[in-house]
Amino acid sequence: MQESFEVSASGGGYRVVVGRGLLKEVVADNPDAIFMVDDHLAPLLPIPVNCRILVKALEANKSLECMSEIVLKLRELGANRATHLVAIGGGVIQDVATFSASIYMRGIRWTYMPTTLLSMADSCIGGKSSINVLGYKNLVGNFYPPKEVLIDIDFVASLDSEKVVGGLFEAAKICYARGYQDFQDYLSDGTAAQMSVDNVQRIIVRALRTKKWFIETDEFDQKERLLLNFGHTFGHAIEAGTNFSVPHGVAVGVGMIVAVEYAKKRGWLSPTGIERTSNLSRHAKSMLRLDGGSIVAVPAAIDLKLVMEKFNNDKKHLSDTYRMVCPRGAGELELVSEAKNDDTHRDITWAYESALREIGWQTK
Amino acid sequence: MQESFEVSASGGGYRVVVGRGLLKEVVADNPDAIFMVDDHLAPLLPIPVNCRILVKALEANKSLECMSEIVLKLRELGANRATHLVAIGGGVIQDVATFSASIYMRGIRWTYMPTTLLSMADSCIGGKSSINVLGYKNLVGNFYPPKEVLIDIDFVASLDSEKVVGGLFEAAKICYARGYQDFQDYLSDGTAAQMSVDNVQRIIVRALRTKKWFIETDEFDQKERLLLNFGHTFGHAIEAGTNFSVPHGVAVGVGMIVAVEYAKKRGWLSPTGIERTSNLSRHAKSMLRLDGGSIVAVPAAIDLKLVMEKFNNDKKHLSDTYRMVCPRGAGELELVSEAKNDDTHRDITWAYESALREIGWQTK
Numbered sequence: 121m122q123e124s125f126e127v128s129a130s131g132g133g134y135r136v137v138v139g140r141g142l143l144k145e146v147v148a149d150n151p152d153a154i155f156m157v158d159d160h161l162a163p164l165l166p167i168p169v170n171c172r173i174l175v176k177a178l179e180a181n182k183s184l185e186c187m188s189e190i191v192l193k194l195r196e197l198g199a200n201r202a203t204h205l206v207a208i209g210g211g212v213i214q215d216v217a218t219f220s221a222s223i224y225m226r227g228i229r230w231t232y233m234p235t236t237l238l239s240m241a242d243s244c245i246g247g248k249s250s251i252n253v254l255g256y257k258n259l260v261g262n263f264y265p266p267k268e269v270l271i272d273i274d275f276v277a278s279l280d281s282e283k284v285v286g287g288l289f290e291a292a293k294i295c296y297a298r299g300y301q302d303f304q305d306y307l308s309d310g311t312a313a314q315m316s317v318d319n320v321q322r323i324i325v326r327a328l329r330t331k332k333w334f335i336e337t338d339e340f341d342q343k344e345r346l347l348l349n350f351g352h353t354f355g356h357a358i359e360a361g362t363n364f365s366v367p368h369g370v371a372v373g374v375g376m377i378v379a380v381e382y383a384k385k386r387g388w389l390s391p392t393g394i395e396r397t398s399n400l401s402r403h404a405k406s407m408l409r410l411d412g413g414s415i416v417a418v419p420a421a422i423d424l425k426l427v428m429e430k431f432n433n434d435k436k437h438l439s440d441t442y443r444m445v446c447p448r449g450a451g452e453l454e455l456v457s458e459a460k461n462d463d464t465h466r467d468i469t470w471a472y473e474s475a476l477r478e479i480g481w482q483t484k
Numbered sequence: 485m486q487e488s489f490e491v492s493a494s495g496g497g498y499r500v501v502v503g504r505g506l507l508k509e510v511v512a513d514n515p516d517a518i519f520m521v522d523d524h525l526a527p528l529l530p531i532p533v534n535c536r537i538l539v540k541a542l543e544a545n546k547s548l549e550c551m552s553e554i555v556l557k558l559r560e561l562g563a564n565r566a567t568h569l570v571a572i573g574g575g576v577i578q579d580v581a582t583f584s585a586s587i588y589m590r591g592i593r594w595t596y597m598p599t600t601l602l603s604m605a606d607s608c609i610g611g612k613s614s615i616n617v618l619g620y621k622n623l624v625g626n627f628y629p630p631k632e633v634l635i636d637i638d639f640v641a642s643l644d645s646e647k648v649v650g651g652l653f654e655a656a657k658i659c660y661a662r663g664y665q666d667f668q669d670y671l672s673d674g675t676a677a678q679m680s681v682d683n684v685q686r687i688i689v690r691a692l693r694t695k696k697w698f699i700e701t702d703e704f705d706q707k708e709r710l711l712l713n714f715g716h717t718f719g720h721a722i723e724a725g726t727n728f729s730v731p732h733g734v735a736v737g738v739g740m741i742v743a744v745e746y747a748k749k750r751g752w753l754s755p756t757g758i759e760r761t762s763n764l765s766r767h768a769k770s771m772l773r774l775d776g777g778s779i780v781a782v783p784a785a786i787d788l789k790l791v792m793e794k795f796n797n798d799k800k801h802l803s804d805t806y807r808m809v810c811p812r813g814a815g816e817l818e819l820v821s822e823a824k825n826d827d828t829h830r831d832i833t834w835a836y837e838s839a840l841r842e843i844g845w846q847t848k
Contacts, residue, residue: 223624260587
């Protein structure tokens with residue numbers, strides 16, 4: 121069954137539609153659009169060559185250095201201020217489309233159709249882009265939501281379990297950030313690495329409706345929305361410290377466990393907080409391992425020193441303090457600032473060690 | 485005497501201060517800022533090397549291709565989300581600062597101090613950037629106003645007459661676009677290529693207060709603000725068709741005369757409209773020539789065919805219509821759409837020929 125809702129934003133609101141068979145419709149309904157499409161999806165789409173831009177979903181392609189080429193392609197395809205861009209793909213395609221649509225002739229209309237569970241359940245709303253610069257990950261970006269988000273659930277069938285788990289971790293993060301009841305509701309949706317299409321749709325709609333509150337309350341990431349970085353500061357360092365062999369969504373799941381361990385080490389949690397965060401960690405662990413086997417690829421032994429170096433360089437920190445989202449008290453999330461000193465450094469290292477041990481990943 | 489006013493904008497309003505001696509103050513008041521400075525102003529400023537970025541005011545530097553390097557410099561100077569960027573320079577520095585501040589970590593705070601009359605009297609408010617891409621002028625850009633605009637009138641003393649005239653043309657454009665009375669008020673400010681500091685300040689404040697109405701009514705260039713493109717579509721083609729030997733402001737002045745000629749040729753003006761637009765053209769001509777001599781450099785014979793080619797390629801046109809701002813009726817400006825056909829093409833060429841003949845510029 122098709123569902124839809126509105127997200128309001130300062131530059132005008134946008135509609136989110138979730139259902140099946142939407143891919144066919146978006147191609148048929150927009151004969152004059154330019155399509156920006158994940159390279160590997162191109163064979164599925166009957167889009168003439170003269171109105172499409174293929175983008176390989178590679179980290180290197182969501183870079184400021186590649187943006188001139190994308191803009192030039194728009195120009196060569198005759199894009200003007202009235203052009204409608206339709207982007208179909210996962211996070212990389214979303215980043216490239218958000219950024220290029222926002223700057224082309226100072227902004228053109230665009231529609232986004234996410235094709236990974238991570239982009240469907242989280243990034244497709246909120247309007248953020250994250251762009252790499254000369255090797256620095258996500259150093260620049262902006263806010264430029266599409267005019268419409270069309271989520272075709274049929275794409276989920278083609279995703280492997282690791283990608284599904286990555287998407288679910290972002291959904292879990294959103295719901296946990298909103299409150300413990302929301303997290304319990306998320307668990308009750310029949311959350312699992314292998315799910316029916318109906319269950320997937322239910323979780324996507326729940327995660328997006330929950331995220332809607334954050335982005336409508338704090339569109340530009342000043343306060344409440346920052347809580348959605350839960351798992352990210354710790355997780356990014358795992359991604360970067362393993363040369364991105366751990367995918368983003370999985371790293372966020374592990375990052376949430378690290379944040380919980382850090383909060384426990386610092387003594388920030390009440391008995392209720394310990395119980396609730398333990399439930400979150402248990403859920404994350406259950407998603408990483410199924411019946412004793414591993415759902416996600418286990419990386420080679422992780423170099424903790426390198427991870428800590430990457431953690432130090434995260435752009436969200438200030439010059440003298442680390443900034444990270446951690447559970448406190450009864451488990452509710454807070455953006456905490458910790459002085460950059462030996463004490464903090466030691467406890468963060470401890471939290472990584474403890475979390476990685478719990479999920480059975482080797483360190484060195 | 486120092487004057488100030490507020491401009492409101494969707495991302496938060498900003499204050500505009502006009503006065504003397506502000507340069508010294510902004511350097512003294514912001515010990516922790518990073519300064520982005522026009523290269524040739526660097527000797528004037530006691531700013532340590534480790535907190536400044538020098539940018540040469542060259543067309544090639546306001547390009548998407550150069551943006552990675554600027555962003556990297558911000559990173560190397562330790563810029564984080566709390567960093568305050570202070571940009572000091574003319575239009576190129578404003579473009580580079582607007583764009584880089586808007587994308588760095590998804591947006592940092594910035595202050596702008598314009599140093600040319602064109603940037604003081606026009607571009608410093610409104611928040612637009614215009615960035616070149618692989619040789620295409622201003623193909624991308626965005627909206628990201630500074631948090632404060634500080635206009636130090638002392639910079640005007642160092643400007644040559646040609647630069648002053650360029651700035652005055654943009655001021656004339658703003659006032660004429662608002663209404664004929666506003667244009668008459670502008671003329672009564674003692675407008676001339678050589679003026680006292682007090683007169684310059686009066687004209688800057690008048691132009692900015694008038695522009696404030698446009699950008700507060702239509703921040704994102706959808707309707708009213710488009711009228712501020714008066715002179716620009718015709719003028720850009722003169723800039724591009726002379727390989728930018730005609731400076732922007734001067735080209736806008738000539739472009740206004742072309743727009744008037746086109747409107748006359750199309751029979752759009754009432755007797756009042758003819759009188760008013762003639763007064764505008766007369767003023768523009770008087771600014772180009774002083775006592776029979778030329779204030780601005782007269783370009784070599786202009787290749788009209790090339791100018792028409794550049795006109796055709798302007799990004800503001802749609803696929804089947806030209807879009808340009810012209811006077812109609814009693815002289816009020818309108819955004820007109822003209823079918824791209826031989827008839828239109830002939831009359832536009834005629835308007836260029838007529839305008840250039842009037843100001844004594846050769847064509848070939």
